[in-house]
Structure formats: structure tokens, C-alpha cells
Amino acid sequence: MAHIVIVGGGFGGLSAAYELKHLLHGKHKITLISDETTFTFIPSLPWVAFNLRRLEDVQLPLAPLLARQGINWQHGRVTGLDPNQKRVSVGEDITFDYDYLVITTGASLAYHLMSGLGPEEGYTQSVCNAHHAEMARDAWDEFLENPGPLLVGAVPGASCMGPAYEFALLADYALRQEGKRDQVPITFISPEPYLGHLGIGGMANSGKLVTELMKQRNIDWVENAEIAEIKEDHVKLTDGREFPFNYSMFLPPFRGAQFLKEVPGLTDEKGFLPVLDTYQHPDYPSIYSAGVITQLAAPEETEVPLGAPKTGQMTESMAMAVAHNIARELGEINARPVKPSLEAICMADFGDTGIIFIAAPVVPDPSVGHRRHATALRGLWVNWAKNAFEWYFLAKMRWGTAVPWFEKLGLYLLRLTLVTPISETPTQQKDLTSIKG
Known part of the structure; x- marks a missing residue:
């Protein structure tokens, strides 16, 4: 009997655990380690910040979910990894030996890279995790008592611009609902070379849709913006321009977990894990990874640094590939x-409208220089679709299934897939070790 240890209880961790349980038919032991006691549906956190959703409505307790599926759960923070001995340490005195390790930790939020950044030791809010979303909500309630300039955006090196756009336009919606929009000038400050770039060179008509919406909602913007410093009441760019604020939300850069960076040669300089096409580590084939922690190249260099986004669906597809490949190695599937x-x-x-982005793949295929297909569509129906997807995803996490057949069918009808076959010849696997995350 093999022991598969999964580190992380988010999108990637639960999806990998459920799919492994399905593919391995209970013949092998699965242990999931998480420093959180709940699963949080991260895409809903902007709603939490504006009192449009209660946090408890987008969270599920991990212990009963995993117990129902016969998956072992260990609450605690991983403090050490020995890939040669195949051993993980949790806290001060708990260790697990593994045959396969799946790392789905997500990313550490690198607020320390810029003074004044972040809600705990700085002056800006965030919606990157549940605790910070609650802090953003409390700060928003105070802001409504003393409205003034609002800044939203991302600092250099950020890699997922979607939540920033969502926050800026939801703020416009929430302020209009409160009758206070005329008291709050909103400015969007982005490291992107243009609105709708999204860290992936844009897609279809994304730039046009985003720009039109910003104009319609009277939101000013600064493109190609490199923030130099953040003070208690203003942001200063490297070109000298300053922008005052009474409330601000800026997305930080991401980095890998500390226990990974402490293993020599395991990660790149940012703490992200290099992978082969199978999503195994090139030097430690017993280690797989999925999600934000995985190294992925941005499709192009930009004047102000940007990272490539790793969305929830991308994380799910990585988790499905990892589970499939482990089950194959164990001989449970042919x-x-x-x-x-x-x-x-x-x-x-965005409250009373929204934009859906579809990209296949997210990062254009370097062999042809473009995506197979991409589109961006706007409408109120996007709000309904996101609400429906939130309900569906939380439901399937309760059911204990990763990607049921009808979801695969729906993706197929949209000309999307989660995984694709690759050659079994190692020389034909694409080694990503030289790519900077």
C-alpha cells in the first residue's frame, strides 16, 4: 500500500485528494495536511469584502469532508521537507513518510517586498485569503463613514489581475447602492501595459471590454504603473506621481512556501516548483505539484514585471493530471x-454586469504563438453564472467528487479540456526547469 501525502486544502488539494480516492479505489492511503481548518471558495472573497456574501457561506469544514471520503486529515503547518528521505514534518513533532507527495500550498503573499503593502503591517487591503477579506470588509464599513479617494490595483510582480478589476468595479456598484459614488473618485493603478492585459497578453477583445466599462463607470486608470512606495494616505509611483487614498486594495506578488525554499535546489528563486509535463519535479519524481505554487512562465516580458495567472480551473486541471499520473504509476489505471x-x-x-473570459490555453502555445481559441463576453448573466458556479463548486466539494462526468461534458461543449495525453518518452517531456515563475 502506497502513502500519498497532499499539502494544502484548497482548490488543488481537495481536487487531487478526491480524484486520487476515486482512481485508487481505497487501495492506498491518502493524507491531506492543511494549516487551515476550512476550505474557502477564494473567487467569492471580493463579495465578502463588500458585504455581498457572508464568509461562512463560502467555506466548508475540512475534517468532515475528508472523513466521509476515508481521507486522513492533519491540521498543522508543514515545517520541513526531506525529499531524499521522503518525509514531511508538521509542527514540532509530527512526521509523515510518503511514497508520493503532492504540493498544493497555493502561494505565500509577499507583502514584505514593499513597505506599506498589506492589511496587517501596511495600509492597503487584500482579498487573497479569508482573513484579509474580513479585514477588507471591516475597513470598508469604516470607509463608508468617511468616504474619499479609492485606489485599487496591483504592485509590480503581481500575477492575477482579475480580482483587482472585480474589486474596483464592485466598489463602484456598492457605492452607487449606498448613494455615495459622487463622494469617491476611483483610480485603478495597474502594472499591466494596458487594461485587460491580465498578465497573459490580453485575450480576444478583453482590452476593449474592460476599457469601455471603466469609462462608463467613471473610473480613472494608470497603465504601466510601477508603485515605488505606499504611505498611510497616498501611493507614489516611480515617475513621481502621487495618488491620495482613504481606502486602497492592492494585490501583492506571490512567493512559494518557506519550507519549500529551505530545500536546496527544489524551487526557483521565488519559491515556485519546476515541473515536467507530468507535473513531477524534474529532480524528485515522487514530488508532484498543482496550482499557484507551480512554476509557469509569463507569455511575454512587460516593462513593469507581471506574473502569469493560475486560475482555479487551471489548478483543477493540474490536480486531475497529477492524480491520473500517480494512479498510473501505481498500476491502478492503464x-x-x-x-x-x-x-x-x-x-x-461587477454587481450589475460582469465579464467572462475563456482562454484555451491561458498562456498562448509558444509553438504557434497564439491560443486555440479565446473570447471575452459581457453581461448581467455573468453575475448569475458566477453565483451558480459558486453553489455548484461548493456542492461537489461536499459530494466528494472532483470533476463529475457532466462537468467534463460541459467543458467539451465549450471546446475545453482538463488534461491531454503526452508521450511516455521522458525526452519528449517538456522540462520547465529553466523557466522563471
Whole structure:
């Protein structure tokens, strides 16, 4: 009996655990380690910040979910990893030996890279995790008592611009609902070379849709903006321009978990894990990874640094590939190895409208220089679709299933896939070790 240890209880961790349980038929032991006691549906956190959703409505307790599926759960923070001995340490005195390790930790929020950034030791809010979303909500309630300039955006090196757009336009919506929009000038400050770039060179008509919406909602913007410093009441750019604020929300850069960076040669300089097409580590084949922690190249260099986004659907596709490949190595399925398609549907809700982005794949295929297909569509129906997807995803996490057949069918009808077969020849696997995350 093999022991598969999964580190992380978010999108990637639960999806990998459920799919492994399905593919391994209970013949092998699965342990999930998480420093959180709940699963949080991260895409809903902007709603939490504006009192449009209660946090408890987008969270599920991990212990009963995993117990129902016969998956072992260990609450605690991973403090050490020995990939040679195949051992993980949790806290001060708990260790797990593994045959396969799946790392789905998400990313550490690198607020420390810029003084004044972040809600705990700085002056800006965030919606990157549940605790910070609650802090953003409390700060928003105070802001409504003393409205003034509002700044939203991202600092250099950020890699997922969608939540910033969602926050800026939801703020406009919430302020109009409160009758206070005329008291709050909103400015969007972005490291992107143009609105709608999204860290992936844009897609279809994304730039046009986003720009039109910003104009319609009277939101000013600064493109190609490099923030130099953040003070208690203003942001200063490297070109000398200053922008005052009474409330601000800026997305931080992401980095890898500390316990990974402490293993020599395991990660790149930012703490992200390099992978082969199978999503195994090139030097430690017993280690797989999925989600934000995985190294992925941005499709192009920009004047102000940007990272490539890794959406929830991309994370799911990585988790499906990892589970498939581990089950194959254990001899539980007879199939070719697969790689994640890295295609994505991203829904951004703006209160009374929204934009859906579909990209296949998210990062254009370097061999041809473009995506197979991409589109961006706007409408109130996006709000309904995101609400429906939130309900559906939380439901399937309760059911204990990763990607049921009808979801795969729906993706197929949209010309999207989660995984694709790859060659079994190692020389034909694409080694990503030289790519900077």
C-alpha cells in the first residue's frame, strides 16, 4: 500500500485528494495536511469584502469532508521537507513518510517586498485569503463613514489581475447602492501595459471590454504603473506621481512556501516548483505539484514585471493530471500519462454586469504563438453564472467528487479540456526547469 501525502486544502488539494480516492479505489492511503481548518471558495472573497456574501457561506469544514471520503486529515503547518528521505514534518513533532507527495500550498503573499503593502503591517487591503477579506470588509464599513479617494490595483510582480478589476468595479456598484459614488473618485493603478492585459497578453477583445466599462463607470486608470512606495494616505509611483487614498486594495506578488525554499535546489528563486509535463519535479519524481505554487512562465516580458495567472480551473486541471499520473504509476489505471491543458473560464462579477473570459490555453502555445481559441463576453448573466458556479463548486466539494462526468461534458461543449495525453518518452517531456515563475 502506497502513502500519498497532499499539502494544502484548497482548490488543488481537495481536487487531487478526491480524484486520487476515486482512481485508487481505497487501495492506498491518502493524507491531506492543511494549516487551515476550512476550505474557502477564494473567487467569492471580493463579495465578502463588500458585504455581498457572508464568509461562512463560502467555506466548508475540512475534517468532515475528508472523513466521509476515508481521507486522513492533519491540521498543522508543514515545517520541513526531506525529499531524499521522503518525509514531511508538521509542527514540532509530527512526521509523515510518503511514497508520493503532492504540493498544493497555493502561494505565500509577499507583502514584505514593499513597505506599506498589506492589511496587517501596511495600509492597503487584500482579498487573497479569508482573513484579509474580513479585514477588507471591516475597513470598508469604516470607509463608508468617511468616504474619499479609492485606489485599487496591483504592485509590480503581481500575477492575477482579475480580482483587482472585480474589486474596483464592485466598489463602484456598492457605492452607487449606498448613494455615495459622487463622494469617491476611483483610480485603478495597474502594472499591466494596458487594461485587460491580465498578465497573459490580453485575450480576444478583453482590452476593449474592460476599457469601455471603466469609462462608463467613471473610473480613472494608470497603465504601466510601477508603485515605488505606499504611505498611510497616498501611493507614489516611480515617475513621481502621487495618488491620495482613504481606502486602497492592492494585490501583492506571490512567493512559494518557506519550507519549500529551505530545500536546496527544489524551487526557483521565488519559491515556485519546476515541473515536467507530468507535473513531477524534474529532480524528485515522487514530488508532484498543482496550482499557484507551480512554476509557469509569463507569455511575454512587460516593462513593469507581471506574473502569469493560475486560475482555479487551471489548478483543477493540474490536480486531475497529477492524480491520473500517480494512479498510473501505481498500476491502478492503464493509460498514457497526461498533462494539464491549462485552459480556463474566468468569471468576473461587477454587481450589475460582469465579464467572462475563456482562454484555451491561458498562456498562448509558444509553438504557434497564439491560443486555440479565446473570447471575452459581457453581461448581467455573468453575475448569475458566477453565483451558480459558486453553489455548484461548493456542492461537489461536499459530494466528494472532483470533476463529475457532466462537468467534463460541459467543458467539451465549450471546446475545453482538463488534461491531454503526452508521450511516455521522458525526452519528449517538456522540462520547465529553466523557466522563471
